Amino acid sequence: MTENQLPRRWAGLVFISIAVSLIIVDSTIVNVAVPSIVEELDISSTEVQWVQEAYTLVFASFLLVFGSLADRFGRRRLLLTGVVVFGAASIAAAVAPTGGLLILARLVQGVGGAMILPTTLSIINATFRGRERGIAFAVWGSTIGGMAAVGPLLGGWLTTAFSWRWAFGINIPLGVVIVIGVVLTVAESRSDRVERIDGIGALLSVLTMAPLVFGLIEGRTYGWWTVDTVPTIGAWTWPFALSPVPVAFALAVIGLAAFIAWGIARQRRGRSTLLAFDLFGITSFRNGNIAAAVVSLGEFGIILALPLWLQFVVGFDALQTGLLLLSLAIGSFVASGVAGALSxxxxxxxxxxxxxxxxVVGVAGVAVTIAPDAAWGPLVPSLFVYGLGVGLATAQLTGVVLADVPPAASGQASGTQSTSRQLGAALGVxxxxxxLFSTTAGVLASALDDRGIPAAQRDQVVSQVVDSAGAAIAGLAASPxxxxxxxxxxxxxxxxxxxAAFTAAAFLTLGLASTLTLGAGAARREPHAASTGETV
Structure with a gap:
């Protein structure tokens, strides 16, 4: 990096953070807009999950691929490409006339998001050193924590005042700002080691993630072992009594084993791999990735359930839901100041x-408060504490994971730790x-049985409530x-x-326990200052 570029790096960090905001806001803004999407497009509860998971699945599947491509072809170049792809897909989502086309647009958004996230981390890792790198990671992490809650507020306002379609349209002006800012302030960087991309490894990584997330989403629909609902695609019908879900899980296990075996074999031959397996010899990197995956299971999954419950059960509108979740954002922003004081x-x-x-305390507090007649007051402190925790944990965990990674491997390392987080987020959702939906179905069916409702009517009501993700409750209440x-x-x-909230708290508790493998001594070490293999 030349001397005249140094003053620009902090300005560049601002636009890198806005780029992270783009994908985080989009992920969370959709949660508040989902009820309106359900009503306008008449989508089922499974499609509700796929509106979320189509994005997350592709996002998680391609992070490793684009992390490696960024090292080879240029991190800024891939970041800008990702913003353009993301913006174009946002336009498609905003005008989608059906749930299927909305899900397709979300798939393309996932591709763009997968280009953006690992490159922002890689640019930070290659640009900043020592204590400055810690500050940069804190800004990056606090942005994620804050935007995760600002997104619902923005989404609530746009959905209430205009339409859920503007929840996607807002990405366009943000994308323009990012492109202009990154071009002006962020220097290009890449690795000098030009090697062929591991195409087979990339394919195997996708073939591992896709069936895993499919199985988790569709298990309650198609059956966890035997077929409950026969899958059909056009004129084709699933021909077996065995559900496709265990088949999907088996494919995911086979894909993972093949991915690991293939990568280790290539590494032993001295060839490039999608995942730098030797990085797992670094204790902070290996254990930090495990902790990041487990933590994300709890952090992001609960965000799906809360807006649906607040709007369809408690009776909030989208704006009120966003305002309530603002307490989470405030907690995250307060955490940035606390983290700075503790640095x-x-x-x-x-x-x-x-x-x-x-x-853990915040999510458990939310869980205890949940009731059909819940008031907003008791929810605010729990959400604030939860947001405070997200802000503290996110940035510091990222710094711990990447602290000892050489800059030359920052792209692969960033892609790996981002994949760990997104894998956890995908599995969490x-x-x-x-x-959420299985418990709702079971409890409702039992309650209707107690009322003596005939089985056919009981199943119809349960299906209406679950398949509509709760939207049908208002219709039931309207009729005497x-x-x-x-x-x-x-x-x-x-x-x-x-x-769902207690399950999230359990995952977070497990994540807390997993940090016991992260030694404080290792975490205190300064990040590598070497720049071998970097061209900036």
Whole structure:
């Protein structure tokens, strides 16, 4: 990096953070808009999950691929490409006339997002050194924590004042700002080691993630072992009594084994690999990735359930939901100041542990508060504590994971740790979504049985409530004949949301336990200052 480029790097960090905001805001803004999407496009609860998961699945599947491509072809170049792809897909999502086309647009958004996230981390890792790198990671992480909650507020306002379609349209002006800012302030960087991309490894990584997430989402629909609902695609019908879900899980296990075996074999031959397996010899990198994956299981999954419950059960509109979740954003922003005050005084691993403890307390507090007649007041402190924990844990954990990684391998390392987070997020949304809807279905069916509702009518009501992700509750409440059933549905959906929240708290507790493998001594070490193999 030349001297005249140095003053621009902090300005560049601003636009890199805005780029992260683009994909994080989009991920969370959709959560608040989902109820309006359900009503306008008449999509099912499974499609609701796929509106989320189509993006997350592709996002997680391609992070490793684009992390390696960024090292080879230029990190700024790939970042700009990702922003353009993301913006174009956002236009398609904003004008989508059906749920299927919206899901397709979300798939393309996932490709763009997968180009953006690892390159922002890689640019930071290659540009900043020592304490400055820690500050840069803190800004990056606080942006994620803050935007995860600002997104619902923005989405609530846009959805209420205009339309859910503007929740996607807002990405266009943001994308223009990012492109102009990055071109003006961010220097290009790449690795000098020009090697062929591991195409087979890339394919195997996708073939591992896709069936895994598919199985987790579709298990409650098609059956976890035998077929409950026969899958059909056009004129083709699934011909077996065995559900496609265990087949998908088996394919994911085979894909993972093949990916690992292929990568290790290529590495032994001295050839490039999609994932630098030798990096897992670095203790902070290996254990940090495990912790990041487990933590993300709990952090992001609960965001799917809360807006649905708040709007369809409690009766909030989209703007009120966003305003309530603003307390989470405030907690995240407060955390950035706390993290700055603790810098150099407390080992990052202890900040991570403190943040995760706050997350557990916050999510558990939300779970205890959930009820059909819940008020907003008791929810605010729990969400604030949760946001405080997210802000503390996210940035510091990223710094711990990448602290000892040589800059020459920053692209692969960034892609790996981003993949760990997104894998956890994808599994979290799938698992907690399944907990939410399965619990709701079971509790509601039991309540209707207690009322003596005939089986056919019971199954119809359960299907209406679950398949609409709760939107059908208002219709039940509007009719005097089904008002009591609406009461049962609200109770059941609250039980499902509570179960999802406690499941998230359990995952976060497991993530906290996994940080015990991150030594404080290792976390205190300064990041590598070498720049071998870097051209900036």
């Amino acid at each position: 150099g005084k407390v080992a990052p691993v202890w900040v991570v542990r403190g943040g995760l403890l706050a997350e 799938a698992i907690l979504g399944t907990v 004949d089904t008002r009591d059933l609406a009461t049962d549905a609200r109770e059941a959906f609250s039980d499902g949301t509570r179960a």
